[in-house]
Amino acid sequence: MLASLGGADDHWKAVAEARQATANQAAGLSADEVRKPFVALSLALGALTQHLVDESGLALDPEGDSYYLMLAATVHLPDMLEGMGLTRGAVASYIKTPQAPQLMVGATRLAIDRAALAQVEEDLRHAISFNSDLDRLKLAQGLTGARNYLKAAEAVLKDPAPDAALSASLVKDATVAIKELGQTQRAIAAELDTLLKARANRFVQRTVMGLSVVLVLLAGGLYFFYSFFRVMQSGMKTIVRRMHAMAAGDLTDTLIPKGKDETAILIGALANMQTSLRSIVREVREASESIINAANEVATGSMDLSQRTEQAAANLEETASAMEQIGTTVASTTDGAAKAAGVATDNVNLARQGGQVISQVVGTMSEIQESSRRIGEITGVIDGIAFQTNILALNAAVEAARAGEQGRGFAVVASEVRSLAQRSADAAREIKQLILSSGERVEVGNRIVHEAGTTMKAIVDSTGHVGQLLQAIATGAHEQSSGIAQVGLAINELDQMTQQNAALVEQTAAASSAMRQHAQQLASAVNAFKLPA
The missing domain is CATH 1.20.120 (Four Helix Bundle (Hemerythrin (Met), subunit A))
Structure with a gap:
């Protein structure tokens, strides 16, 4: 007991020592000496008592x-x-x-x-x-x-x-x-x-x-805790069972919460989630079926479009080849038209020169006519005139030779003039008899020459018009050649685009097929869920 109170042993030892001192007093001591050990014992007891009071x-x-x-x-x-x-x-x-x-x-x-x-x-x-x-x-x-x-x-x-x-x-x-x-x-x-x-x-x-x-409170708490545990266990078993069924795809059962505790709230939330999941599964099923149908239609249309695109690409290739041939032909035509335009231009120049010669012939014929009228007066100078006439006839023959077929008649006239000039020297005597005939012939020749001049002018005008037409044809052919070349380039580009479109259509068909497969997989995955009727 005393050991349990800290420090009590020391006080108890002091009391024991003081008590021992009172018991060991010698005889013959004075009252103060006898009282002194008892006072010490009393103080020790008081200290022990106070210590016990404080510690207790x-x-x-x-x-x-x-x-x-x-x-x-x-x-x-x-x-x-x-x-x-x-x-x-x-x-x-x-x-x-x-x-x-x-x-x-x-x-x-x-x-x-x-x-x-x-x-x-x-x-x-x-x-x-x-x-x-x-x-x-x-x-x-x-x-x-x-x-x-x-x-x-x-x-x-x-x-x-x-x-x-x-x-x-x-x-x-x-x-x-x-x-x-x-x-x-x-x-x-x-x-x-x-x-x-x-x-x-x-x-x-x-x-x-x-x-x-x-x-009692603990027992009541344990009872309530056990009851709460049982309720929670029942609710959690229901939730776990429903969660396993949902994980297996079974959405047919309907959860009905009982009570208003946390488990009932959780069951109600799970029921709401199951209802939402049912709606989502139905919508996904309908959407997957729609996607499958749309994918089938897209795949069919893509295959049809692919075939048509390939046919269009083949047609475009043939068209490109035909346009290339047409371009070659048009280019050749353009070259021919250009050459024809050049020849026509040369003909115009020659016709103009022929016209000038005809004009000169007309002038000469006029002079001959004038000379014929003066023959009677200047017979003395017939030799000189014959010589000059011979020279002019020679020049006319040269020009007639240049005129070709058109100057053939003029060449005949020039030959006759030259023959007359040659005979004039020998047949001076016959000049007078032939003056009338020569005058008439000169008049006829003059008329013919005038007609030839008119014809040559018409030929020149026609040849110029033909040259203009040929030049226009050459210009149009050149422009047509450029347009055909551009059309060929456009057809080539269109052919490339058609081929690219064909490749894209094939990719679209492949993507549609893949989408259909994914939609079928999605439908298979969604069909794993069982919904109430």
Whole structure:
């Protein structure tokens, strides 16, 4: 018990040593020497008591009855017991030697004991005020002897010459009072022990009651927890079973939440999710079927378009080849037209030269006609005129040769003129006879030459118009050749684009086929879900 209170062993050893000192006193010692070990023992007991009070918590006792009993039994009564012993010696010393010092000591001790007695009485009154059952013990009666002794001691101290015979009776009264105080202290300590035991029993009862309440509450909590666990377990099993069914694709069952707890809320949320999932699965099924149908149509159309595109590409290739041939032909035609235009231009130039010659012939024929009229007058100079006529006829023959077929008639006339010129020298005599005939012929030749000039002018105009037409044809053919070349380039580009379109159409057909396969896979995956009818 003492070992459980820290430091109690040291105080207990001090008490044991002080007690041993009182037992080992030698005979013949003075009263002060005899009293000294007992004072040490009393101090050791007081220190032990104070330590026990402090360590046990009684110094801070919250209950008034036990607190004041503790003060009386462990603090004030021990102090009073010690003081009564000192007062007993001081009074005996004063009776033996009634001097002022002894009187001062006795009076001081008497005042201290009165104060201690009043403190003990106050402790008892406070304790009874907190616990009226303590009044039955009559603890205050144990203080009567001490109170009477203090009155007798006060009377002795007031007597300047006390009777020496009173010393023995006062010592006896003091000893009896000290014994009564000791009995009162033990009675208070016993009652304090009873109160503490009762408090301990009440504490045990309250503890047991508290534990019982805790156990009841714990049992109720366990029951509610078990009930909650069972409800949660049932709900969670339903959720897990439904989740496994949903994972397997079964959406036919309908969840109905029971209650308003968290599990019911979770089941309701799962039911809403299942309803939404049903709608999604239906929509995905319909969409996958629509995608499959659309993919089939797109694939069919793409294949048809691919075939048509390939046919168009082949036709474009043939058209490109034909346009290339046409371009070659047009280019050849353009070259021929250009050459024809050049020849026509040369013909125009020749015709213009022929026209000039005809004009000269017309002038010459006029001169011949004039000369014919003057033949009769200038026969003397026939040789010179014949010579000049021969030269002119030669020039006319040369020009007629240049004129080709058109100048053939003129060449005949020039030949006849030259023949006449050659014969003029030999047949001067026949000139006069032939003047009329020559004049007529000259007039005919002049008329023919005029007609030839008119014809040559028409030929020149026609040849110029033909040259213009040929030039226009050459220009148009060149432009046509350029246009055909551009058309050929456009057809080649169109052919390339058609081939690219054919490749894209094939890719589209392949993509449509892949999309159809994916849609079929999606439909197969969605068909794994079972929906209510």
